[in-house]
Amino acid sequence: MSASQGSQKAKEAYYTASQGQLIWARFKRQRAAMIAAVVLAVLIFSGLFAPFLSPYDPTIAGRDANYLNGAPQIPQFCDANGCSFRPFLHTVERTRSMATNFRWVETINEDERRYVTFFTRGSDYKLFGLISSNVRLFGIDTGMVHLFGTDASGKDIFSRTLHAIWTSLQVGTIGIAISFVLALVIGGVSGYYGGWLDSVLQMITDAIRTVPAIPLFMAIAAFVPAEWSAETRFFFISMILGLIGWPTLARRVRTHLLTERNQEYVLAAQLCGASGGHVIRRHLLPSFTSYIIVDLVISFPYMVLSETALSFIGLGLKDPVNSLGVMLQNVTSADVLLNQQWYFIPVIFFIVLVMAFVFVGDGLRDAADPYSGDRK
């Protein structure tokens, strides 16, 4: 009988599950989406805690003058001299002399070990701009360790990558937030009231939608004062992305509202004398929260990619603000392609980030279609 009790509990849980719980239950069953969600969580975490996780400051201040354009250094546990529990790197010495024609030549000294240290004190940073600390997850006892190598000026690519993820997430979030608020207000008013208000707002929406992004940004690049700091520029770019991103979302909000407001349960509420605000708050908004979340998750990578593309062609962010696009500005020479392939490592991260968003968004969309099995 405990089997039937167990199934009875399961059924009761199903009956009392709110929409959010139902969606989560359905989402969990999708293997690809769950894996993507985990990956996404890891990436977001590493972006959020980038200053802690990266050994050095990603700007010029943290550069390693002795290791320009350096190849990635992977700590190892064992070498010819035996193994150790602590990972270590060999020391690289640079010498130049007559014998090498006065060019810097690097030799690896296998006997000098530099041990990787954990929770080292590094340079100062501020986590989220609030908490200052200088503890870093790992470092090395002498010199510097560069897991992904360095770029032409010696900046650690690993640190830069993590910070770039964080920047892209920030840009995406700000852009999405602005888009979302605008879309909600404009699409909401449009969809709920209909009539001439709807027609006018739709005309405005369509007009904004036709604005082409690249020429717009070129114009902005031309007009933005050069004396603006990198941070100001950063917020400005995010805002612009949000301001041209809202039409698509607004249209979806409007469509959804147009359908939902004719539902009978809305009429039922109105027949109780419910005000428009009440109907929107208690009935309409919850009805499309799931769809909006899906839309937001799916729109996120578009924001990230837009910013990347713009920065890559020089119209977006610039040094020292660090994003993938900025990092990719330097990869376009043949020299890099042939000799410094590690510059492309961040690209893998971003592909994974975008794909993770897409899979999670798809999974959410499949999970959020709750009532297909419900009708008679």
Add this chain to the structure above:
Amino acid sequence: MTDMPDMPDVPDKPNVPEMNQPALISTNGLSVEFNISKTLFNPKVLKAVDGVSIDIPKGSFFGVVGESGSGKTTLGHALLKAKPIAHGSVTYDDGEVRYDLATLAGPELKDYRKRAQLIFQDPYAALSPRMTVRDIIAEPLEVMGLTKTRDETDARVREIAAKCRLNLEHLRRFPHAFSGGQRQRISIARALVCGPQFIVADESVAALDVSIQADVLNLLKSIQAEMGLTFLFISHDLSVVAHTCDHVAVMYLGRIVESAPTRALFKAPKHPYTKALFSAIPSLDPDDRGRAQKLTGEIPSATNLPSGCKFHTRCPFVQPRCKDEEPVLEGVATGHSVSCHRWRELAQD
């Protein structure tokens, strides 16, 4: 009565002595129209309800029957002020207050909402899928501010839920956990919770299985008896109406063609459409296949109404007069009125 310019001739209400009960809802020449064309020069108007005059006695179970395009749902909605009233007057008088629905607005409208409620047809669309049953039933109380504390609300919800045979554990669940019949009971509970006097049941059992249909109908009747409510029961199903209603009005293309106490209507219908409706009901007797008066033709579109008597295009007894002149509602007997030019001669068959 409100002054309406350009009002079509509203025929005097037929002199039908009947109601020993005062009328809760009384309409005279009620018309509901929709603008269906956007052009300025040729505005097409859909007359969903055209000159309907009925009296719904207090405490009665009043049935309105019709097929698609008859306007019965629009009539029900208009009586609840869910659709705007274009012409005519509607009066609500429950002994406490007296409202003229055509001009009702503001706080009086809010008060009317407490007194008149609607039960929907589709149990799957009428309940907000994201609210628990308790919240769904409690919503009218909260919106109208009828209870002060959460405990008071809960007590009232439980009371009404028990009347509708929903128990405590049902209250915690979401609509997706329930069958059609149960959902309809939740809908009924929601309509009853604010203590209304008048309930419009719009095809409330049409979407239910037969075995559940009887259950819900019995529930409605017992609630009516217990709480002294007045029901307007809209349906396309004559058999259901026959068993539950005291009085039935038959509508066709926005007009009432016949209105009578139930037994009188079923024993001796006077209007050809009513007779055809009866004969169209498939009988449970396999040998009873000889019913006369099957109608030919389709129901005309409501945007392209026939002239004269709206039914003349399908009437087996049509005469030239029917095409030109619209019949008026005439009294036949106590409480029984019919709108047909030839009802007297046809009644002699």
Add this chain to the structure above:
Amino acid sequence: MNLLDVENLTLQFDTDEGRITAVDDVSFSLAPGEVMGLVGESGSGKSVTAKALMKLNPRNAHYGPQSRISLNLEHGPVDVMALKTPREMAVVRGGAVSMIFQEPMASFAPAISIGSQMVEQLLIHSDLNAKQAKALSIEMLDRVGISDAATRFNQYAFEISGGMRQRAMIAMALSTKPKLLIADEPTTALDVTIQAQVIDLMKDLVAEFRMGIIFITHDLGVVAQTADKVAVMYLGRVVEQGPVRSVIRNPQHPYTQGLLDALPKLDDLGAPLRPIPGDIPSPLERPSGCVFHTRCPKSLGRVCETDTPGWSDTGPDHRAACHLYHPGGQT
């Protein structure tokens, strides 16, 4: 020689909530020119059964190992369960077997004219050329009572009324001269006066075309007027089967009796409406033993809870699955 033989048909679906038994050991047969009514409420499995005859059920349907559906067509018997590829199934679908649905608007593609769809079907299933197909289609439209058939041929589904759409669907289904017509709640969505016309039409067509029809509905009145025999289904099982007069006038199974009692009847306005107590169990909670025992007013207790009742003959060709009539049980 029976037109259709269905034996031990069992269908289960894999859903999010588990494995649901939609159809459980259903058997019936149909002779040419016979009309059978398949009656049931929601969850009875009647639609799923009908779709199984044309293998229209979704991918997650699992047929029981004993299930057999065989059609006896002109060129020999066809084992429907053995059909795998769409090409093999094309013999069955639209050719020898046609289906009409409840919602005619959903059956016609909205952007193609009705005529084109009818002609398309004919071109697939017969040897006619386009011109002949068009002529036949117009003739069929006329035959089903659509006025001005030649004009209607070029119209779109949304331009004509519900009743006419249903007739057009019947015309389309019949134009390939099927041996078996499956009608899934064809009149449920129609007004009652239109329903009467469509029922009359179907009866005429049966007489003319000598088709077998499986008429699926929840409306016992419609069944009484159109069918020769009837099978009553509840939660995936057939509980009673027999000639329509016998079953309706003399129902043996408590469920059939309950259904008939619950119907409002026009000849006795004062009679109370007697519902069947309880609710239809969800397919996830199928009762053990006799599926109806949770609501049965004549339940015999333990035996109904544990044992699935077998068939008991209660009249010529009339049988009910109920322990009440089991030779070993109480009378």
